[in-house]
Amino acid sequence: MGLELYLDLLSQPCRALYIFARSNNIPFEFKRVQLMKGQHRTEEFRKVNVLMKVPALRDGSFTLAESIAILLYLAQKFKTPDHWYPSDLQKRARVDEYLSWQHANIRAKGSKVFLSKVLLPILTGQPLSAEKLEFLIEDLNVVLKQFEEKFLQDKPFIAGSEISLADLVALVELMQPVGAGYNLFEERPKLAEWRRRVEEAVGKELFQEAHEGIMNIKNLTADQFAPELLESFKQQLLKQLLHK
Amino acid sequence: MGLELYLDLLSQPCRSIYIFARSNNIPFEFKHVELFKGPSNSQGTGKVNLLKKVPALKDGDFTLAECTAILLYLSRKYNTPDHWYPSDIQKRARVDEYLSWHHANIRANAPKTMWIKVLIPLFTGQPLPSEKLQEVMEGLSTSLKQFEERFLQDKAFIIGSEISLADLVAIVELMQPVGVGCDIFEDRPRLLEWRRRVEDAVGKELFFQAHEMILNIKELSNIQIDPQLKEQLAPVLMKMLK
Helix, strand or coil: CCEEEEECCCCHHHHHHHHHHHHCCCCCEEEECCHHHCHHHCHHHHHHCCCCCCCEEEECCEEEECHHHHHHHHHHHCCCCHHHCCCCHHHHHHHHHHHHHHHHCHHHHHHHHHHHHHHHHHHHCCCCCHHHHHHHHHHHHHHHHHHHHHHHCCCCECCECCCCHHHHHHHHHHHHHHHCCCCCCCCCHHHHHHHHHHHHHHCHHHHHHHCHHHHCHHHCCHHHCCHHHHHHHHHHHHHHHHHC | CCEEEEECCCCHHHHHHHHHHHHCCCCCEEEECCHHHCHHHHHHHHHHCCCCCCCEEEECCEEEECHHHHHHHHHHHCCCCHHHCCCCHHHHHHHHHHHHHHHHCHHHHHHHHHHHHHHHHHHHCCCCCHHHHHHHHHHHHHHHHHHHHHHHCCCCECCECCCCHHHHHHHHHHHHHHHCCCCCCCCCHHHHHHHHHHHHHHCHHHHHHHCHHHHCHHHHHHCCCCHHHHHHHHHHHHHHHC
């Protein structure tokens, strides 16, 4: 039994892993975990990740959660090209800096736009108010500004002239609100150019394949969820949105 | 000009960096940033850290933000003992796993105890909202349960028999609720034993020195808060109350 990656490509961190592994020709078995069907809550999956979250990795008897930890593990184990996680102390620190900052910022705000705009109306049967949406988008805009001014600046990529884990992790997160209908790249030419560079660096085809699900998410309907889990998902989502 | 670390020991991530650097005898200049002195004080850090937050590092021309990034940079530059960030790929992955999970879990709830119990009343003059605190404590409880079951388990430290960056980052965060009177170690003996081990590993004296301010948080009510800062933050804090 080789390397197994437990993924649902609707999840941003899962896409980062999928793209990274495929782009680097890392051999792995794709174990699909459909969140909407509650497959992350099965006893079988709990053995891989007791926290019941995707992504998760199983490598022999070793299991690992958290996309950043998994990305670093794969980079180290499969000795991927240096630019992904540069050995240069300062460049590496830049990547670490972004990977840390993004949790509470790009990831948190981007997710919230997606969850509130797409999932919440489906699970509660109530549309999201325009006022609330504006509020969430403003929050996202603030961190987008910080991303451009502090992390990207005038460089082609976050760490400098080459793509790193930081760019990949950043872009998959930004695709979530895009999938939800907020085209944040439209009036941000610098960001749009950076996006094109990242897509080319990993391979346009691979990038688009990984994002097929999320880019069609507006077609999502309640019947695609496991019916017995609808209420539980609703409660979980409400709690999640309250705490962020 | 050598290594400069911009820190306010009221801040959890600042404490982990302070303790790590001192514990490993890393030479640095302590640049004290008083978060509550407001814009006039943050002028200094404005140039260092575009995000205008602490902690921040300045090493010659190189500036760096984010606690995890700073800890990793220091461990590599100063070749600290292996256990802090093990070269063994699986042990290292465990540290990375914790450092990542930490953000949206322990770090999402623990700091709110200070905001709710001390800072919000101080800044807005409004009394402590008890349902909000209960909500936060419940969230924190859930994270602590996961911490014990998934990360610590029956081991002495998160990666096994030795302390690592993961334990340090966790402990400083958990001292925040302790400082404001929510002693989360009280009914959790296993967690308390782990805490004692971490204190011993870094040095009890250093640990308590780093935590002196947060453990005497009542002194904060006597601090003169910059009126501009009060005006700036009051609406943000009121939002938190909702």
